[in-house]
Amino acid sequence: MSNVMTVLGPIDTARMGFTLVHEHILVTSAGLKDTYPPIPRQAAIDEGIHRLKEAKAEGISTIVDLTTMDLGRDVRVIEAVSRASGVNVICATGTWLEIPRAFRMADPDDIARLYVREMREGIEGTGIRAGVIKVANDVGGVTEPGEIILRAAARAQKATGKPIITHTWAPERVGDQQIRIFEGEGIDLNRVCVGHSNDTTDFGYMTGLLKKGVWIGFDRYPSHRPDVPDWKARTETLKKLMDAGWMRRLLLSHDDPMTMLITSKALFAERIKRNPDHVCFIKRRVLPYLKDLGAADAELQQLVVENPRRFFEGGK
Numbered sequence: 001m002s003n004v005m006t007v008l009g010p011i012d013t014a015r016m017g018f019t020l021v022h023e024h025i026l027v028t029s030a031g032l033k034d035t036y037p038p039i040p041r042q043a044a045i046d047e048g049i050h051r052l053k054e055a056k057a058e059g060i061s062t063i064v065d066l067t068t069m070d071l072g073r074d075v076r077v078i079e080a081v082s083r084a085s086g087v088n089v090i091c092a093t094g095t096w097l098e099i100p101r102a103f104r105m106a107d108p109d110d111i112a113r114l115y116v117r118e119m120r121e122g123i124e125g126t127g128i129r130a131g132v133i134k135v136a137n138d139v140g141g142v143t144e145p146g147e148i149i150l151r152a153a154a155r156a157q158k159a160t161g162k163p164i165i166t167h168t169w170a171p172e173r174v175g176d177q178q179i180r181i182f183e184g185e186g187i188d189l190n191r192v193c194v195g196h197s198n199d200t201t202d203f204g205y206m207t208g209l210l211k212k213g214v215w216i217g218f219d220r221y222p223s224h225r226p227d228v229p230d231w232k233a234r235t236e237t238l239k240k241l242m243d244a245g246w247m248r249r250l251l252l253s254h255d256d257p258m259t260m261l262i263t264s265k266a267l268f269a270e271r272i273k274r275n276p277d278h279v280c281f282i283k284r285r286v287l288p289y290l291k292d293l294g295a296a297d298a299e300l301q302q303l304v305v306e307n308p309r310r311f312f313e314g315g316k
């Protein structure tokens with residue numbers, strides 16, 4: 001028996017079931033909820049519950065919420081949504097792209113200590129503990145501050161044994177740069193998932209990463225901008241990797257925030273219109289398409305149930 005930490009406490013990994021490894025219940029900015037307390041949280045909670053109840057009814061039982069402090073993480077919102085929807089939520093420590101100014105000249109060890117504390121003791125005095133480490137580098141590759149947080153994430157991984165899921169910009173092969181830094185830090189690459197790897201169809205890039213021993217995330221669905229592969233091209237690449245023997249190292253998710261505080265209602269409605277299936281898109285569209293392409297039911301089960309369970313149990 002192996003446990004994974006959720007916002008409502010540890011659960012047996014056997015109970016994870018259908019798991020999406022990179023989602024966001026609420027995205028906003030650090031400090032907004034404390035500085036401007038009239039900003040309503042209840043609407044965000046209600047929308048999150050609505051979305052996750054819908055997911056639960058279709059068999060999705062666990063999500064990993066990779067919202068970090070600089071994305072305005074609100075663990076009380078996550079907790080309330082998990083409790084009311086019945087979906088397990090694993091929340092994250094780490095840093096996304098809005099690296100706090102104070103981190104930019106910090107020693108990675110000092111930042112790692114902050115991450116470790118969120119995994120061992122809890123987040124912002126709530127006792128809610130993070131179960132995964134998130135780190136992000138994007139267009140232009142790993143910057144100097146980006147390198148500091150990668151090293152901090154690696155050191156927190158070594159201290160706790162918790163996995164890392166990254167955000168990358170695959171068209172520029174940013175995953176390769178992340179791996180070089182993780183290798184330098186001497187972490188077990190089996191504990192790393194290079195996320196957003198499906199923003200490209202570059203098979204050589206993906207297999208190069210996989211040969212290093214990492215997992216890769218097909219964790220952007222359907223497609224967030226016009227200059228990247230559409231969902232069908234993503235799924236065809238996924239099937240190609242499965243057929244090439246990499247099926248046990250692939251993780252699926254959407255990365256499409258369920259709510260965004262202060263974002264214009266019109267803009268948000270546009271997002272929903274673009275993807276009305278939302279957090280059920282993979283279940284309703286991607287898995288059936290994989291079947292059309294020849295995948296067996298047991299293989300689909302492997303992708304969405306067994307792979308995330310093994311990833312959180314320690315890989316292999």
Ligand SMILES: [Zn+2]
Nearest residue numbers: 022024066255
């Ligand atoms: Zn994300």
